[in-house]
Amino acid sequence: MKHSLLPALAIAAAIYAVVSVVRTQPVRASSEPASPPPASSFTDTVAAVGLIEASTEHISVGSPLPGIVAEVTVALNQSVRSGTPLFRLDTRHLDASLAVQESQLAAARARLATARSLAADLRDRRERSKKLRSGTVISEEEWTRTGFALEAAEARVAEIEAEVTVAVAVLASVRTEIGRCTVTAPIDGTVLQLKIRPGEFAGAGQQGSPLVLIGNLSPLHIRADIDEHDAWRVQPGARARGHVRGNAALSSTLTFVRLEPIVIPKRSLTGNSIERVDTRVLQAIYRIDRSDLNVYAGQQMDVFIEATPTQTASPQTAGAPGARP
Numbered sequence: 001m002k003h004s005l006l007p008a009l010a011i012a013a014a015i016y017a018v019v020s021v022v023r024t025q026p027v028r029a030s031s032e033p034a035s036p037p038p039a040s041s042f043t044d045t046v047a048a049v050g051l052i053e054a055s056t057e058h059i060s061v062g063s064p065l066p067g068i069v070a071e072v073t074v075a076l077n078q079s080v081r082s083g084t085p086l087f088r089l090d091t092r093h094l095d096a097s098l099a100v101q102e103s104q105l106a107a108a109r110a111r112l113a114t115a116r117s118l119a120a121d122l123r124d125r126r127e128r129s130k131k132l133r134s135g136t137v138i139s140e141e142e143w144t145r146t147g148f149a150l151e152a153a154e155a156r157v158a159e160i161e162a163e164v165t166v167a168v169a170v171l172a173s174v175r176t177e178i179g180r181c182t183v184t185a186p187i188d189g190t191v192l193q194l195k196i197r198p199g200e201f202a203g204a205g206q207q208g209s210p211l212v213l214i215g216n217l218s219p220l221h222i223r224a225d226i227d228e229h230d231a232w233r234v235q236p237g238a239r240a241r242g243h244v245r246g247n248a249a250l251s252s253t254l255t256f257v258r259l260e261p262i263v264i265p266k267r268s269l270t271g272n273s274i275e276r277v278d279t280r281v282l283q284a285i286y287r288i289d290r291s292d293l294n295v296y297a298g299q300q301m302d303v304f305i306e307a308t309p310t311q312t313a314s315p316q317t318a319g320a321p322g323a324r325p
Helices: 002-024 092-134 140-180
Strands: 045-054 059-061 067-072 085-089 182-184 189-194 212-215 220-227 240-244 247-265 280-288 300-306
Touching: 045 189, 045 280, 092 140, 140 182, 220 300, 240 280
Parallel strands: none
Antiparallel strands: 045 220, 045 300, 059 212, 067 085, 085 182, 189 212, 220 280, 240 247, 240 300, 247 280
């Protein structure tokens, strides 16, 4: 009885283990995709990932001077014209400097008027002394002293004129700095991003995030990344079609704009596990022909570009002189 009990317990434990493992396995039900994947309408095609952007590209607007933002004069998604003020920096310190420079300029001009009057008086005395000198009414010493005084007065006039010129230049410089504190739109476009608020500090120069991002959204362009291994198959002017991600039925013909004349490292990674981070791409710029397509700048699209058919060279002709690539 004891010898038959142990095998029975072992068999029961094995059956229990198998049942437990089977019950804990996840149930995977097949699911259909929300929309079928996009398909190319060309016989020979090159697939690329396209990033929608403004036709003027995205312009990052910064501040030429560091300072506190006093006023933001535009709103997000607002259409602006070239020269429209975007935001203004605090200019109180420059306004005070402007008042000081205006006072210094007024004082310099007053000194110049006084110096010119003195020089005119000495010039008149010099002319009178010239007539009296011929009649020996004044001495030679007085005549010489009058001449020296006139030269000193004229030199003083020239000196103060230079001071006035400097004061005018400094005043213009302060006014220029005040004008630079008002940042304006460089092009006609739309405010795509607004990363600055009144009271915040705006740093000068290149920033990690642009203070204001502007671009012309009419029309939209798409920047397609073509793998360098397929770059030779794409010719300038090649036809293309773009499909909206998530709904391949929404598509648009694309009009060729240009090819960027340099192959660069790929920047927009899709997260695919088989994607190479060292991929280099040729960027082709196309215009989206459909204006009613509900897409946005920064959105990705699947792009199919008509390509040159691939030709495989035979081993005998691959290295032969004059063989066509």
